[in-house]
Amino acid sequence: MSQTPSAAPRISRRVGAIAESATLAVDAKAKALKAAGRPVIGFGAGEPDFPTPQYVVDAAVAACSVPANxxxxxxxxxxxxxxxxxxxxxxxxxxxxxxxxxxxxxxxxxxxxxxxxxxxxxxxxxxxxxxxxxxxxxxxxxxxxxxxxxxxxxxxxxxxxxxxxxxxxxxxxxxxxxxxxxxxxxxxxxxxxxxxxxxxxxxxxxxxxxxxxxxxxxxxxxxxxxxxxxxxxxxxxxxxxxxxxxxxxxxxxxxxxxxxxxxxxxxxxxxxxxxxxxxxxxxxxxxxxxxxGDLTAVQEMRTAFDRRRRTMVEMLSAIDGVHCPTPQGAFYAYPSVEGLLGRTIRGVTPTTSAELAALILDEAEVAVVPGEAFGPSGYLRLSYALGDEDLAEGVGRLQTLLGEAR
Missing domain, CATH: 3.40.640.10 (Type I PLP-dependent aspartate aminotransferase-like (Major domain))
Structure with missing residues (x-):
């Protein structure tokens, strides 16, 4: 009696084993919630909030009219x-x-x-x-x-x-x-x-x-x-x-x-x-x-990032249970939140940074990326490549929510 062969997996093992980009997933969720009318502030994506310098855009516009391109x-x-x-x-x-x-x-x-x-x-x-x-x-x-x-x-x-x-x-x-x-x-x-x-x-x-x-x-x-x-x-x-x-x-x-x-x-x-x-x-x-071109536009962006960096580190460091080393480059802060794990916040007791990030999104409407995306649990990544007002508002919400930890 012939046996029916088992169905082959629809997705290859190689591709099926790939984890979704956590940073893009967090950014997409934040944007979807914002589009639905929720006042979400996203610290997920590593993306400058500045427009591309105009001289670069002008070069691209000119290139569009060249048939060789x-x-x-x-x-x-x-x-x-x-x-x-x-x-x-x-x-x-x-x-x-x-x-x-x-x-x-x-x-x-x-x-x-x-x-x-x-x-x-x-x-x-x-x-x-x-x-x-x-x-x-x-x-x-x-x-x-x-x-x-x-x-x-x-x-x-x-x-x-x-x-x-x-x-x-x-x-x-x-x-x-x-x-x-x-x-x-x-x-x-x-x-x-x-x-x-x-x-x-x-x-x-x-x-x-x-x-x-x-x-x-x-x-x-x-x-x-x-x-x-x-x-x-x-x-x-x-x-x-x-x-x-x-x-x-x-x-x-x-x-x-x-x-x-x-x-x-x-x-x-x-x-x-x-x-x-x-x-x-x-x-x-x-x-x-x-x-x-010259680096004038780059220097202007770096000045803004530096200002936001100092604001973010100061505000995060004021939260009990958060330890935030001062970043010296890029545009991310990576605070340790191990001091918050196991403590109760609004009836929830997160034991991992992934659980804490989910709580923050639900309760404070702030999107951050948990440390599990980058290695061990116990950390959060926040990009400071966003506007000064949104940054202050978002971290202010974190201060309010996480300040309730007991």
Whole structure:
């Protein structure tokens, strides 16, 4: 008697195992509630509230009328943009790269995905300092790699040490993900820390994938140090990820890039030629204008972010049970809320930061991202890339609600 074969899964195991982007999910829920008439204030998305600088928009408008931009262009990116990225790297990071080391991608996320896909094989370990951006572990797993979390809490300023990395290293370790300034914590490694980590990776033959998309957003006397400038010998075993999204308020334009050794860039370009081909030409032309212009607009945005940063940290730190290290970069605060867990707030006793975030949304109509999206529970991420009034109102609601904890 023949047996009916069991139905195959409708969704592949590889894709079915991917977790939804928690930051985008929180942002989408906040926007849906707001559209339904609820006065929700969202601290979820890492997106500047400023418009893209007008000179960048003007360049895009002009590009729309050029027939060459209506056609396919090289998968690796417009030659003019690759040259602009190489020149910008020399200007901002202090070292030279050739244009054939540059691959233009559809936003920074595609650069992240392709970087791991290009150098990680199934079974490879990837050291992932935590708290981490929510996309990193998913991209690692899609490449067949094994994300190995190395956690540094608020007591360490969210900065991992060489000793911690060494303790996590095995014979299967192939890659270290390095993100400074950090999303989600705003932590920035000092020049000395950056060099020490770079030299450790070099000594052990470990690739470094370094995400530098927040390079221009540092505050006080903090110095951003590109790891390849700190350890030039890493140039042959590193991939630099960057983009225009955060620096120029261009999140929707979808232009990122990766800089890597020529063989890696060629392999990643082959992947992109099948995955998506070229980035939209109008967006690439806008990116050229951004990278070749001055940084006046960037400095103005950074001044506003700095003001909001100080306001947010001061207001969060006034809440009993909240410990908020001062972020030195990016536009996020990452307070520890472990002192609130297990305490009762309006009849609810949250035991995880996910439960606390849900309570905050329900009771205060404020959207925050729980620490579970970035590593261990016990933390919240709040973006201060929103207007001053909304920021003060939103954190004020948190003060009122969380002040009731008993």
């Amino acid at each position: 209506h056609r396919y262009t090289p998968a690796a990116g417009l030659p003019d943009l690759r040259e602009a990225i190489a020149a910008k790297t020399l200007r901002d990071s202090g070292y030279e790269v050739a244009t054939n080391q540059v691959l233009v991608t559809n936003g920074g996320k595609q650069a992240v995905y392709q970087a791991f896909a290009t150098v990680v094989d199934p079974g490879d370990d990837v050291l992932l300092p935590a708290p981490y951006w929510t996309t990193y572990p998913e991209a690692i797993r899609l490449a067949g790699g094994n994300p190995v979390e190395v956690f540094a809490g608020a007591d360490q300023g969210y900065l991992v040490t060489v000793e911690q990395l060494e303790a996590a290293r095995t014979e299967r370790t192939k890659v270290l993900l390095f993100c400074s300034p950090s999303n989600p914590t705003g932590a920035v490694y000092s020049p000395e820390q950056t060099e020490a980590i770079g030299r450790w990776a070099l000594e052990h033959g470990i690739w470094v994938i370094t995400d530098e998309i927040y390079e221009h957003l540092v505050y006080d006397d903090t110095v951003f140090t590109p790891i390849v400038r700190a350890v030039p010998e890493l140039a042959d075993s590193s991939i630099v990820l960057n983009g225009v999204a955060k620096t120029y308020a261009m999140t929707g334009w979808r232009v990122g890039w990766m800089i890597s050794p020529v063989d890696v860039t060629k392999a990643a370009t082959n992947l992109q030629s099948h995955l998506s081909s070229n980035v939209a030409n109008v967006s690439q032309r806008a990116a050229i204008a951004a990278l070749t």
